[in-house]
Amino acid sequence: MFGIIGYGGYVPRLRLVRRAAAEANAWYAPQFVNAAKGTRAFANWDEDSITMAVAAARDCLGAADDRSRIASVLLASGTLPFAERLNAGVVCEALTLRDDVQAADVTGSQRAGVSALAQAVAQVRSGGGDVLVLASDNRKTRAASSQELDFGDGAAALQIGRDKVLAEYLGAGTVTVDFVDHFRAAGEDIDYAWEERWVRDEGITKLVPRAVRAALAEAKVEAAQIDHFIFPTTFQKMDQQLAKACGVRAEAVTDSLASRVGDTGLPHALLLLAHVLERAQPGQHILLAQFGSGAQAMVFRVTDEIRNFRPAKGVSEWIRRGVEETAYTRFLSFKGQLDLERGMRGEQERKTALSTAYRHRSAILGLVAGRCEVTGSVHFPPSRISYDQGKPLQDTQKPYKLAERRGTVLSWSAEFLSFHRSPPHRYGQVDFDGGGRVLMEFTDTGEGEIDAGSAVEMTFRIKDIDDRRGYTRYFWKATPVRAAATEKGSE
Amino acid sequence: MAAGIKDKVAILGMGCSKFGERWDASPEDLMVEAYNEAMADAGIAPEQLDAAWFSTHMDDVGTGRGGTPMGIALRLPNIGVTRVENFCAGGSEAIRAAVYAVAAGACDVAIALGVEKLKDTGYGGLPVATVGTYIPQWYPNAVAPANFAQLASAYRSKHGVDAALLKRAIAHVSVKSHANGAKNPKAHFQKAVSEETVLKAPIIAEPLGLFDCAGVSDGAAAVIVTRPDIARSLGKRELVTFKALQIVTSNGWELQSNEWDGSYVHTARIAARRAYAEAGITRPREQISMTEVHDCFSITELVTMEDLGLSDVGGGVKDVLDGMFDADGKIPCQIDGGLKCFGHPIGASGIRMLYEMYLQLQGRAGPRQLSNPSVGLTHNLGGQPSQNVCSVSIVGLEGA
Numbered sequence: 001m002f003g004i005i006g007y008g009g010y011v012p013r014l015r016l017v018r019r020a021a022a023e024a025n026a027w028y029a030p031q032f033v034n035a036a037k038g039t040r041a042f043a044n045w046d047e048d049s050i051t052m053a054v055a056a057a058r059d060c061l062g063a064a065d066d067r068s069r070i071a072s073v074l075l076a077s078g079t080l081p082f083a084e085r086l087n088a089g090v091v092c093e094a095l096t097l098r099d100d101v102q103a104a105d106v107t108g109s110q111r112a113g114v115s116a117l118a119q120a121v122a123q124v125r126s127g128g129g130d131v132l133v134l135a136s137d138n139r140k141t142r143a144a145s146s147q148e149l150d151f152g153d154g155a156a157a158l159q160i161g162r163d164k165v166l167a168e169y170l171g172a173g174t175v176t177v178d179f180v181d182h183f184r185a186a187g188e189d190i191d192y193a194w195e196e197r198w199v200r201d202e203g204i205t206k207l208v209p210r211a212v213r214a215a216l217a218e219a220k221v222e223a224a225q226i227d228h229f230i231f232p233t234t235f236q237k238m239d240q241q242l243a244k245a246c247g248v249r250a251e252a253v254t255d256s257l258a259s260r261v262g263d264t265g266l267p268h269a270l271l272l273l274a275h276v277l278e279r280a281q282p283g284q285h286i287l288l289a290q291f292g293s294g295a296q297a298m299v300f301r302v303t304d305e306i307r308n309f310r311p312a313k314g315v316s317e318w319i320r321r322g323v324e325e326t327a328y329t330r331f332l333s334f335k336g337q338l339d340l341e342r343g344m345r346g347e348q349e350r351k352t353a354l355s356t357a358y359r360h361r362s363a364i365l366g367l368v369a370g371r372c373e374v375t376g377s378v379h380f381p382p383s384r385i386s387y388d389q390g391k392p393l394q395d396t397q398k399p400y401k402l403a404e405r406r407g408t409v410l411s412w413s414a415e416f417l418s419f420h421r422s423p424p425h426r427y428g429q430v431d432f433d434g435g436g437r438v439l440m441e442f443t444d445t446g447e448g449e450i451d452a453g454s455a456v457e458m459t460f461r462i463k464d465i466d467d468r469r470g471y472t473r474y475f476w477k478a479t480p481v482r483a484a485a486t487e488k489g490s491e
Numbered sequence: 492m493a494a495g496i497k498d499k500v501a502i503l504g505m506g507c508s509k510f511g512e513r514w515d516a517s518p519e520d521l522m523v524e525a526y527n528e529a530m531a532d533a534g535i536a537p538e539q540l541d542a543a544w545f546s547t548h549m550d551d552v553g554t555g556r557g558g559t560p561m562g563i564a565l566r567l568p569n570i571g572v573t574r575v576e577n578f579c580a581g582g583s584e585a586i587r588a589a590v591y592a593v594a595a596g597a598c599d600v601a602i603a604l605g606v607e608k609l610k611d612t613g614y615g616g617l618p619v620a621t622v623g624t625y626i627p628q629w630y631p632n633a634v635a636p637a638n639f640a641q642l643a644s645a646y647r648s649k650h651g652v653d654a655a656l657l658k659r660a661i662a663h664v665s666v667k668s669h670a671n672g673a674k675n676p677k678a679h680f681q682k683a684v685s686e687e688t689v690l691k692a693p694i695i696a697e698p699l700g701l702f703d704c705a706g707v708s709d710g711a712a713a714v715i716v717t718r719p720d721i722a723r724s725l726g727k728r729e730l731v732t733f734k735a736l737q738i739v740t741s742n743g744w745e746l747q748s749n750e751w752d753g754s755y756v757h758t759a760r761i762a763a764r765r766a767y768a769e770a771g772i773t774r775p776r777e778q779i780s781m782t783e784v785h786d787c788f789s790i791t792e793l794v795t796m797e798d799l800g801l802s803d804v805g806g807g808v809k810d811v812l813d814g815m816f817d818a819d820g821k822i823p824c825q826i827d828g829g830l831k832c833f834g835h836p837i838g839a840s841g842i843r844m845l846y847e848m849y850l851q852l853q854g855r856a857g858p859r860q861l862s863n864p865s866v867g868l869t870h871n872l873g874g875q876p877s878q879n880v881c882s883v884s885i886v887g888l889e890g891a
Binding site: 344427440463 | 613614616619621624625627628629630631632633634636637638640641642643644645647648693694695696697699742743744746747748749752753877
């Protein structure tokens with residue numbers, strides 16, 4: 001047996017209140033005002049498809065120090081920050097995976113997430129090690145468009161393997177045709193879409209059932225046996241129509257998360273799958289399908305093992321953590337669509353020394369400190385000679401990972417002087433459980449959430465953007481440890 | 492411990508430019524202003540200078556690098572000019588080099604001069620500095636106010652001080668310095684402010700408001716040093732001599748280990764201890780007449796009083812509010828207005844602090860003159876509380 005052995009997701013904390021966006025644009029596009037309901041997730045300024053993929057992967061993999069089982073990483077995204085430089089390679093460094101890991105970026109179609117999953121299944125079936133499938137998107141839309149309101153940002157992660165399978169792979173179906181419902185030319189930021197009725201009637205309605213039928217046939221599962229039907233779409237009731245056309249029961253159609261998260265695009269089928277797996281019962285059948293350059297569908301059967309796995313936080317928890325944002329200009333600014341005054345401090349040179357970045361990649365991307373084998377003291381960044389007062393030992397430090405450890409704030413401030421994309425700029429000294437201290441930035445933090453003694457955890461984020469050269473630099477930031485909603489007894 | 496520097500070197504003359512937004516002056520003009528006063532005060536000719544140390548922090552704005560900017564601006568007679576840079580403690584570093592050179596017998600007369608032309612950078616506040624290729628890849632793009640403001644959050648946590656009370660205490664620090672600066676014609680800010688004004692000012696870095704931050708100023712200061720016997724042979728009387736010059740540099744312990752609690756400046760405590768030992772001071776609260784400390788931010792001055800042993804640890808808030816460091820208090824601090832009001836041209840600040848001590852000890856401080864001071868302490872801090880260079884210098888009348 002092989003299939004899904006772990007799952008996780010990530011939804012950024014910020015939620016644009018759709019009505020606030022519609023009202024800001026009402027002078028121009030009044031048609032959205034009464035229709036705009038609920039919220040959509042959007043990435044913080046320091047998040048992109050790489051950081052969200054890392055967050056989803058960590059949600060899936062948990063806090064375990066040993067990630068040597070992962071033999072392969074597939075990162076699917078239509079919004080990769082680098083056109084050339086292996087984006088999945090950055091993710092692998094952040095996850096401190098072995099450096100003999102296979103890693104590839106998968107892109108080019110809305111169904112790339114499902115395609116990556118199919119590829120992972122094929123790899124595991126042929127005897128390879130565990131594959132980590134990641135899908136992440138941070139899409140840009142035009143202001144005052146329906147996409148701006150419909151879309152959302154997020155990421156999903158699935159670990160595929162043979163050990164402790166919690167959703168067995170049963171079969172897949174694929175239709176690859178050059179049906180262009182929308183496209184984005186190389187170098188462009190924003191999609192160009194064709195008429196909705198044509199996409200729906202000639203595209204989705206005809207192509208998706210073919211993939212679904214093929215998947216069900218290979219899986220030897222009747223459509224009526226499907227308990228969870230996943231089909232991401234921004235067209236109203238399209239998922240239900242499709243289910244009906246395929247013979248799937250109406251109650252099997254899963255919540256698309258449109259009202260809270262929005263359509264995250266390429267990762268959405270996998271995000272919904274991760275969400276479904278949180279509540280799926282042993283013996284249930286899951287069918288997921290995604291449209292794009294044809295269509296692809298996959299069928300899984302949930303096993304008893306589902307009871308033994310929990311993601312670190314899980315999609316539901318990420319959803320619950322959302323904070324509503326009514327400042328539409330913040331959304332535009334974070335999406336790079338509003339050029340706010342930066343002041344002189346915003347002119348700072350942000351060039352990255354690539355040789356230095358490479359030499360210290362483990363410390364910078366992996367947040368790996370050095371722990372003295374003699375005294376046990378933890379050094380960040382790692383150093384040849386230890387800081388221990390009066391006994392500076394040399395070459396006694398061994399790699400010591402900090403990313404999954406919690407910290408406590410020793411000191412902090414929030415300043416309005418330096419250029420920051422989301423002022424105030426907050427940073428302070430963080431002491432890690434088990435040793436180690438780093439002066440670091442805080443992110444996803446509201447006023448009053450950080451004080452001396454506050455508990456924080458690590459999140460992988462954009463450190464700096466070198467606008468002049470188009471280079472994004474990453475590091476870790478501290479974010480408040482928030483009690484899980486289950487502890488508060490909600491939902 | 493080494494024999495130390497006590498009474499081995501005397502001040503022959505000092506000079507200080509007017510500090511402030513000196514739109515009228517280039518760095519060269521400021522250097523000449525401080526140099527002229529120092530040379531006139533010393534009563535010597537340029538040919539009598541044997542060596543020079545030049546303190547400036549910003550590389551590419553103002554003066555340029557190396558020792559040549561000073562050599563050329565002052566047309567020095569082809570003596571060695573060494574540029575020193577140790578953040579905001581650069582001025583004290585230049586003094587130390589000049590004093591040590593004289594004490595070593597390598598030269599008879601040496602000059603230390605510091606200058607900074609911050610207002611030509613175009614920034615309000617200090618410009619952004621570059622710190623190599625590695626540190627910016629992980630370290631926050633931090634600014635000085637927030638680095639120092641962290642002293643406040645850690646201090647509150649360590650001593651259980653109410654946020655409003657600490658805010659009021661640090662406001663008093665600034666109110667006091669403004670009152671002092673109002674009596675100083677060379678100070679950048681010469682206007683008294685009320686506590687209410689300080690408390691209501693916009694926040695720069697929580698909890699520091701605008702009036703909790705030192706001035707960003709242009710200025711230069713210079714000191715000429717020699718051996719006491721040479722000073723006497725040049726007709727000088729009532730010599731001001733160096734009692735102690737200590738500089739302590741962080742080794743990374745504060746920022747990396749989990750032991751430092753962030754509520755004080757570790758290097759300052761070590762520097763103070765060593766300086767007192769070098770100067771033979773055993774009861775600083777009784778023996779120190781006055782101080783000029785590195786009040787880059789009001790919270791820095793408050794914790795510095797504890798680091799110097801002038802307040803008990805945790806007792807700074809009470810002492811400050813009781814007026815212990817006011818001009819009419821037991822140990823006046825920043826009689827000239829301090830960094831807060833005299834201003835903070837980075838490379839010049841350590842020398843400016845010495846300038847006030849020198850004037851006070853010689854009874855030449857005009858309307859702000861204290862009665863009969865005999866020993867003064869300067870504290871000059873470069874970097875940030877968690878990673879810095881700290882100097883503590885003690886000067887006094889010869890024999891004091």
